[in-house]
Amino acid sequence: MPAEEAECEPRVAAGLAAVQAAIAEAARVAGRETAEITLVAVTKTHPAAAIRPALQAGHRSFGENRVQEAEGKWPELKAAYPDMVLHLIGPLQRNKVRRAVRLFDVIESIDRADLAQAVAQAAEAEGRRPAVFIQVNTGEEPQKAGVFPDATDALVEACRACGLNLQGLMCIPPVDEEPSLHFALLREIARRNGLKGLSMGMSGDFPVAIQFGATHVRVGTAIFGYRPPTGNDVDRS
Numbered sequence: 001m002p003a004e005e006a007e008c009e010p011r012v013a014a015g016l017a018a019v020q021a022a023i024a025e026a027a028r029v030a031g032r033e034t035a036e037i038t039l040v041a042v043t044k045t046h047p048a049a050a051i052r053p054a055l056q057a058g059h060r061s062f063g064e065n066r067v068q069e070a071e072g073k074w075p076e077l078k079a080a081y082p083d084m085v086l087h088l089i090g091p092l093q094r095n096k097v098r099r100a101v102r103l104f105d106v107i108e109s110i111d112r113a114d115l116a117q118a119v120a121q122a123a124e125a126e127g128r129r130p131a132v133f134i135q136v137n138t139g140e141e142p143q144k145a146g147v148f149p150d151a152t153d154a155l156v157e158a159c160r161a162c163g164l165n166l167q168g169l170m171c172i173p174p175v176d177e178e179p180s181l182h183f184a185l186l187r188e189i190a191r192r193n194g195l196k197g198l199s200m201g202m203s204g205d206f207p208v209a210i211q212f213g214a215t216h217v218r219v220g221t222a223i224f225g226y227r228p229p230t231g232n233d234v235d236r237s
């Protein structure tokens, strides 16, 4: 094992185990099955050496927020662990759709009809069928990606019309607001659209998200530790 990886291993394995235990506890409190909840381990800014210990510990779901960064580390890891599932959780630009479809198994950031269409076309061209989530801007924050709540039903229709494998909704609540209000809103929009998937909850609030029905929690810091601020963070688009 290379030195850098040996150094990461105990820390990452411990972080992963702690988050898994916290998910199990939150599920128990909410009267839910742990198996209904997928932990998406968010690896943005972290090198392959930090990721490998999680794969070796048996973890298989990961998230990245930028296509280009993911292309630098994931093809090799995916080849070594073909059963793993890679989620794109950051904004997707039209000119990177084809590359995103090639690499990612789940795209969580669909937020407009033309992007849905482009992903459907790229999927067809690549012979791939990524699962998709619609990102909802529940706080209606102007700087943040995501469709506004009142435009979500129409986007659900558009995704279904172009044949996408739409599985659910995703949100990132405003940093300074009570997240449960946003989780409840996302759950309601999913319910009325007959969608089962709810990607919500990060390091600071995933137990609350589980209480509100999260099926996917996206956790980075609590597993991999502090990320140096690179500008590569949740609201960058």
Ligand SMILES: *Cc1c(COP(=O)(O)O)cnc(C)c1O
Pocket (backbone or CB within 6 Å): 042, 044, 065, 089, 090, 172, 202, 203, 204, 218, 219, 220, 221, 222, 233, 234, 235
């Ligand atoms: C970085 C990121 C996360 C993980 O955030 P942590 O606070 O480190 O757990 C979750 N979701 C998205 C969309 C992100 O960009």
